[in-house]
Amino acid sequence: MKRELRRLLVGRRYVLPPPVALALERVFGEPVGGILVVEHSRYARAHLGMCATTRPNRILLAIDGQQFVSNADLVLHEYFHVIRQWGTGQLTRWRYLMELMRCGYWDNPFEREAREFAVEAVERYRRYLGEAGSETRRGELT
Numbered sequence: 520m521k522r523e524l525r526r527l528l529v530g531r532r533y534v535l536p537p538p539v540a541l542a543l544e545r546v547f548g549e550p551v552g553g554i555l556v557v558e559h560s561r562y563a564r565a566h567l568g569m570c571a572t573t574r575p576n577r578i579l580l581a582i583d584g585q586q587f588v589s590n591a592d593l594v595l596h597e598y599f600h601v602i603r604q605w606g607t608g609q610l611t612r613w614r615y616l617m618e619l620m621r622c623g624y625w626d627n628p629f630e631r632e633a634r635e636f637a638v639e640a641v642e643r644y645r646r647y648l649g650e651a652g653s654e655t656r657r658g659e660l661t
């Protein structure tokens with residue numbers, strides 16, 4: 520009962536399809552297995568208009584995991600926040616908030632950096648994904 524309630528509040532863990540995890544590990548050059556992905560997260564949904572939000576070692580999705588991995592740009596963007604920003608200590612809630620107030624959502628440096636990374640990495644990521652060879656996913660990740 521208690522566990523069920525907790526699940527309702529925090530969402531459900533989503534496990535990346537292996538080809539997606541492999542492609543991400545090649546793009547970032549480090550394991551991604553320690554990063555928790557939560558789908559249908561209440562917390563993420565509370566951030567109006569956002570389909571995903573990040574914390575150290577965690578990605579909270581308002582959408583379901585399938586939808587998430589079918590959007591290559593979004594996947595790279597969120598993993599960039601976790602690995603290269605939270606993971607390096609560059610991003611903190613306080614700093615994010617400061618930049619958000621200073622520059623707004625779209626123009627704040629954390630978002631700009633994540634967007635630029637996704638643009639730069641998406642082709643490589645798709646190629647790795649193809650090489651990892653998921654027959655079922657490939658069609659969705661166009």
Ligand SMILES: [Zn+2]
Nearest residue numbers: 596600630633
């Ligand atoms: Zn972002």
